[in-house]
Amino acid sequence: MRADAQLNRDRILDAARDAFAVRGLDVPMAAIARRAGVGVATLYRRFPTRESLITEVFADQLAGCLSLVDDALADPDPWRGFCSAIEKVCAMQVIDRGFSAAFLTAFPDAIDFDKARTRAEEGFAAVVRRAQESGGLRADFDPADLALILQANAGITADSPAVALAASRRLVAYLLQAFHTNQAGSLPPPAPLALQHAIG
Amino acid sequence: MRADAQLNRDRILDAARDAFAVRGLDVPMAAIARRAGVGVATLYRRFPTRESLITEVFADQLAGCLSLVDDALADPDPWRGFCSAIEKVCAMQVIDRGFSAAFLTAFPDAIDFDKARTRAEEGFAAVVRRAQESGGLRADFDPADLALILQANAGITADSPAVALAASRRLVAYLLQAFHTNQAGSLPPPAPLALQHAIG
DNA sequence: CCAGAACTGGAGTCCCCCGTCCGCTTATGA
DNA sequence: TCATAAGCGGACGGGGGACTCCAGTTCTGG
Numbered sequence: 001m002r003a004d005a006q007l008n009r010d011r012i013l014d015a016a017r018d019a020f021a022v023r024g025l026d027v028p029m030a031a032i033a034r035r036a037g038v039g040v041a042t043l044y045r046r047f048p049t050r051e052s053l054i055t056e057v058f059a060d061q062l063a064g065c066l067s068l069v070d071d072a073l074a075d076p077d078p079w080r081g082f083c084s085a086i087e088k089v090c091a092m093q094v095i096d097r098g099f100s101a102a103f104l105t106a107f108p109d110a111i112d113f114d115k116a117r118t119r120a121e122e123g124f125a126a127v128v129r130r131a132q133e134s135g136g137l138r139a140d141f142d143p144a145d146l147a148l149i150l151q152a153n154a155g156i157t158a159d160s161p162a163v164a165l166a167a168s169r170r171l172v173a174y175l176l177q178a179f180h181t182n183q184a185g186s187l188p189p190p191a192p193l194a195l196q197h198a199i200g
Numbered sequence: 201m202r203a204d205a206q207l208n209r210d211r212i213l214d215a216a217r218d219a220f221a222v223r224g225l226d227v228p229m230a231a232i233a234r235r236a237g238v239g240v241a242t243l244y245r246r247f248p249t250r251e252s253l254i255t256e257v258f259a260d261q262l263a264g265c266l267s268l269v270d271d272a273l274a275d276p277d278p279w280r281g282f283c284s285a286i287e288k289v290c291a292m293q294v295i296d297r298g299f300s301a302a303f304l305t306a307f308p309d310a311i312d313f314d315k316a317r318t319r320a321e322e323g324f325a326a327v328v329r330r331a332q333e334s335g336g337l338r339a340d341f342d343p344a345d346l347a348l349i350l351q352a353n354a355g356i357t358a359d360s361p362a363v364a365l366a367a368s369r370r371l372v373a374y375l376l377q378a379f380h381t382n383q384a385g386s387l388p389p390p391a392p393l394a395l396q397h398a399i400g
Numbered sequence: 401c402c403a404g405a406a407c408t409g410g411a412g413t414c415c416c417c418c419g420t421c422c423g424c425t426t427a428t429g430a
Numbered sequence: 431t432c433a434t435a436a437g438c439g440g441a442c443g444g445g446g447g448a449c450t451c452c453a454g455t456t457c458t459g460g
Contacts, residue, residue, distance in 0.1 A: 002456090
């Protein structure tokens with residue numbers, strides 16, 4: 001690839017990251033191009049579909065999710081690992097509107113994106129098992145409850161990111177207290193919520 | 201008003217109710233008109249703005265919210281009243297996507313809609329106070345947490361309404377357990393979440 | 401240095417939605 | 431019955447976003 005093309009590619013990625021974070025995933029392509037200081041054609045040549053742009057932009061954030069699961073598994077206290085994993089992913093989600101949408105959306109053609117998400121899900125299931133065996137996490141917590149948490153957390157919006165983050169933290173704190181073993185109440189059965197929700 | 205005009209008006213209202221419930225608040229006006237079997241002009245003549253249509257469609261549901269608060273206050277067990285109020289409003293919200301959006305959205309010109317919502321908020325604050333005084337609801341529950349719950353619950357989506365309802369019920373059950381007095385943990389401070397979030 | 405391939409940006413096309421205008425139709429009540 | 435006002439629907443202009451085409455520009459290897 002020519003050097004100037006590479007430069008433009010990076011500029012587009014930066015612009016898209018910013019735009020997605022602030023305005024969500026359906027920001028106009030033209031707006032991204034303008035912000036990047038390139039023409040629309042350049043954007044489309046590099047990323048033929050919106051989807052390809054999205055997967056490229058959020059690839060590293062997704063990797064962050066994976067390492068976050070590893071951190072949770074490495075924590076000597078399984079319950080604390082579980083809590084910090086949820087806290088971190090919810091914080092990521094609420095700070096970056098685009099990441100939240102990308103994470104919760106199914107991309108029919110982005111195989112590796114979906115694969116990474118699946119891997120994150122499996123890792124999280126391990127975190128859950130470990131936390132349950134240690135006695136910190138209530139036994140009727142279902143791995144599908146992760147989707148529940150993420151969807152609920154994704155619903156949090158506010159005018160400023162700071163307020164949204166504070167609200168999210170409070171929600172997560174409530175939920176984590178409900179998830180702890182010392183919680184006696186019974187629950188309705190888990191619903192088969194899919195983490196990724198088809199576009200449309 | 202002429203009899204046939206009245207009939208068309210009712211048809212439009214029905215069509216809009218259905219459309220909003222399934223596809224959310226930003227369904228094209230033309231789609232509503234088509235579903236109602238009328239021309240676009242008829243729709244616009246009866247409801248000059250989308251907002252006027254929305255407020256008309258959801259007026260009775262909003263009234264349902266108000267009576268729901270009254271029910272909660274009438275319950276001899278304050279804690280149970282609090283729980284059932286939250287359960288009912290969350291169920292309404294998750295079954296009807298449009299209602300959720302309408303409830304969470306500020307309409308600059310719909311004074312009575314906003315007024316009704318404010319009244320519901322005040323009533324709910326009374327429910328909260330009563331439940332706290334009875335010792336069922338933890339003291340650090342903040343009335344603004346209602347917005348938190350509704351936003352979180354609004355985030356729940358699934359392919360079928362039944363699944364969404366099941367998921368919502370489970371979320372609400374978790375949260376109610378966290379709200380109960382027997383819950384010992386500390387919380388981050390409440391965030392100044394506004395219930396109504398401006399359009400745009 | 402320069403030929404040519406790689407690259408570029410903006411103009412152009414297509415499509416969808418909004419909201420209005422206008423000529424035709426239909427209910428109404430005298 | 432019929433004059434008339436109320437009501438009707440489809441066509442139309444405007445605006446915005448997705449995606450493409452092409453003539454001009456810029457990098458790069460020999």
